[in-house]
Amino acid sequence: MDASRDAAIASAVLEVLGRAGYAGLTMDAVALAAGVGKATIYRRWSSKAELLLSVLDVVGAPVLEVPDTGGRRDDLVTVLSEVVTLVGGPSGRALRSLLGAVVDDPALQEGCCRLPLANWDAAWSAVLARAVARGEVPAGAGESVAAEVGPAVLVLRWLVTGRPLDGTVVPELVDRVVLPLLRCR
The missing domain is CATH 1.10.10.60 (Homeodomain-like)
Structure with a gap:
């Protein structure tokens, strides 16, 4: 061959x-x-x-850079903005079509979770762990449902509603939803 x-x-x-x-x-x-x-x-x-x-x-899958801007807000905005950039590109279109098929195929589900989603989850978790270590969010915040809201909103827009993912979405999402939920944790 x-x-x-x-x-x-x-x-x-x-x-x-x-x-x-x-x-x-x-x-x-x-x-x-x-x-x-x-x-x-x-x-x-x-x-x-x-x-x-x-x-x-x-x-493989696009690997998100784990930002270290020195503060939780800018780290969260940066990592979610990278996700928006990736899902808007060619690999995002391919992944979107694949995610619809994984529901009924355990082998595809495992492959998808192993690569793209695992990479994105690892970057998000690292940003939240750093915020916990700096005392910017309470301990355990990274494991809470509140920590899932930011990525979930992006996925909802990307996969379900088709609403725009532009430069205004991420800062508003972080400022009005993610940070208040993490602080209340």
Whole structure:
């Protein structure tokens, strides 16, 4: 097997997933986008779920930088703004279509949670742990439901309502919702 084709196939998987969604992610569509024969793909992977999980393992997920601005508000705004940037890009479109399919497929669910969502959760948790260590939020705040509100609102807008995620959403979300809830914890 020609390993040079793996990168083209991985890129094609993400492109097709972002454009056509999980339902449109077919071996034919990936082969066409990658410029390879369908047999090339089937020699490596027996199903589209196996192909997708393999690509996620190789490509990984965008890793959020864990900001350290010196204060909880700016750290929270920065990490949530990075999420907004990522979900607005090509990997965000691919992930959005994948999240709709994970509900009914335990293997996809595990793969998605292992990579993109785990990376984002780790960055958010690190920011909150640093705020606890600096005494800016009460101990245990990072493990509370209140800590889930910021990312949850972004995901709701991104996946469900389609309402805009622009530069004004994150500061308002942090100032009016996240910080008051964390302080009340």
